[in-house]
Amino acid sequence: MxxxxxxxxxxxxxxxxxxxxxxxxxxxxxxxxxxxxxxxxxxxxxxxxxxxxxxxxxxxxxxxxxxxxxxxxxxxxxxxxxxxxxxxxxxxxxxxxxxxxxxxxxxxxxxxxxxxxxxxFTSPTPADVMRFIAEHPTARRQKLSPSYQTALIQRFGPDLWGINNELEKAACATHPEAPIGLSRQERPYVFLDALVEGRPDAMAHFFSLREAGVDDFYIWGSLVSAVRALAAFTAAGETKGAAASVEKGLRLHAFVAQKARRQAKRFTKGFLLDLYRDLFDWDTRLKTGGAALEDAVWAIGARIRESGTGRIGAI
CATH class of the missing domain: 3.40.50.300 (P-loop containing nucleotide triphosphate hydrolases)
Known part of the structure; x- marks a missing residue:
């Protein structure tokens, strides 16, 4: 077929x-x-x-x-x-x-x-663009004024990629019509820290990386490595010897290892192992084109945020 x-x-x-x-x-x-x-x-x-x-x-x-x-x-x-x-x-x-x-x-x-x-797939008409904005998840979660929607259309025209990116940025902002400014000097570790710590600005940092030209699979690889480090430190326990073994085995810089150990204390071993296993499914979907990277990041971030800020997950 x-x-x-x-x-x-x-x-x-x-x-x-x-x-x-x-x-x-x-x-x-x-x-x-x-x-x-x-x-x-x-x-x-x-x-x-x-x-x-x-x-x-x-x-x-x-x-x-x-x-x-x-x-x-x-x-x-x-x-x-x-x-x-x-x-x-x-x-x-x-x-x-x-x-x-x-x-x-x-x-x-x-x-x-x-x-x-x-x-x-023909070029979208103005009516198509308006419908796209109205049906976008950001518009369903937040009330967007008619003037803001008009400004989007005037700026991007039929470019749905541009409109989508702007709406995703708006979803990360404190006020939906004042998106967080994106930094062209964004660094992956800033995004990863925000994601792991369940901060609402994680997606803004993600789109900053995108606009800075960072490759999607580099972002994804960094995310997987970060979760793997958290899971490894949690599984290893609190002893210095076990932590040192993880640091050496994953070839982590001492500062990165120290930060990962601190972040890992927010989670239970069961939660992190389940999350790490989920990454394998996302990895398959991303590499076969079954999902976009922002879908994976949204889902992972939401799971961390919804789990709360204390010791989360089931052992």
Missing amino acids: IFFLYGPNTYASRKKLRELVEGFRVKSGSSFSIERFDAEERQVAEARAAIGSSSLFQEKKLVVVERVLSAGTWWPEVRRFLKEWGRTADTNFIFWDEDVGERYAEEVRELRVASEKAQE
Whole structure:
């Protein structure tokens, strides 16, 4: 089966892509297998090799190809195999692209014909943008004035990515229409401290890192490492020897280790181990495109905040 998602509204098409991937993941369970290719960075031969490989324990494979048309190099080869891939019983395909315009009109037509499901995500109208703002979680949690919503539209137009980022910043602020200013000099440890300590400004620091150009997977790796350190110190107990062993084993700077030991005292061993196990599920969803990093950060932060500020979790 072939799915084709394309068009200038990449916010909506990316959301749909995540939903499709997550749907396949849930349906496939433990046999879920996915291969992702960005046509601007990888060769079509790699995709053909991946499609040809299979496992006895694998029911179906999902292959996601981004920028299949706009990259310019994949289409001639993909075109040759479209009918064959469309009939492949054990592999599903999702082709995603941006605003390909009139330049690829014929290719779009061919790919639509070959696809079981094709969807164009056109540029949002002013009414679409207003609806997007009204349905955004920030707007549902906080009352946004008409003037603020108008200012968003005037500033960003149909750019839903920009509007979403501004609304996420507003959600972190004391007053919803006065978002916390983002720092271009943001540091990951500031965000991690805020998250671990359950502070409401954690998401503001997260988006500061984003605007400063810090890679998503670097942020995620730092978060996982921080939780792992907390869990390790809590499991090791209070003795100096055990703590020193954790510090050495994780190769932590003495100051970082001291801070992690202090932060770990807020939690029980059971809570941190459960949280660390949850990270494995989030890791799979993030790396397969089933979730966005902000989803994971929101969920983890909410779990910490909702657990309170004392010794939390169950032993």
